[in-house]
Amino acid sequence: MGFESFGQISFAAQTKVGDFVDYLRKGELRGTKCQECGRIFFPPRADCPWCPGSVLEWVKIEGTGKLVSFTRVHYGPTGFENDTPYTLALADFNGVKVFGRITKELVEEKTNIGMALKAVAVTLPGGQLTYELIPA
Numbered sequence: 721m722g723f724e725s726f727g728q729i730s731f732a733a734q735t736k737v738g739d740f741v742d743y744l745r746k747g748e749l750r751g752t753k754c755q756e757c758g759r760i761f762f763p764p765r766a767d768c769p770w771c772p773g774s775v776l777e778w779v780k781i782e783g784t785g786k787l788v789s790f791t792r793v794h795y796g797p798t799g800f801e802n803d804t805p806y807t808l809a810l811a812d813f814n815g816v817k818v819f820g821r822i823t824k825e826l827v828e829e830k831t832n833i834g835m836a837l838k839a840v841a842v843t844l845p846g847g848q849l850t851y852e853l854i855p856a
């Protein structure tokens with residue numbers, strides 16, 4: 721299976737970072753790290769924009785992140801209309817910024833900037849794979 725298994729709605733069947741989905745299936749959220757300059761990318765990139773001829777390796781996004789920012793979505797884009805409301809967030813995992821949804825189980829009133837979050841793989845109804853942020 722390729723990248724079509726990623727997300728509630730997948731917009732691409734093939735990418736150079738298709739292994740991302742295989743790692744999600746194993747319960748791992750991964751980005752890529754440039755072996756030349758050490759930068760870590762999330763979402764993963766297959767090529768480093770700073771190092772021509774770069775070699776990237778997969779690295780786990782693990783441990784505890786901190787919530788940097790979030791917004792509550794009340795009007796979803798095409799394909800997500802029936803999923804609202806939900807919360808999109810940016811979390812910092814030791815300098816690696818992870819953008820994603822916060823679990824619906826965390827109510828808005830208890831969502832606070834700076835709170836500790838973990839990133840976890842999620843299998844959606846229908847078998848699609850994604851990830852979300854949950855309180856640590």
Ligand SMILES: [Zn+2]
Pocket residue numbers: 754755756757758759768769770771774
């Ligand atoms: Zn690089």
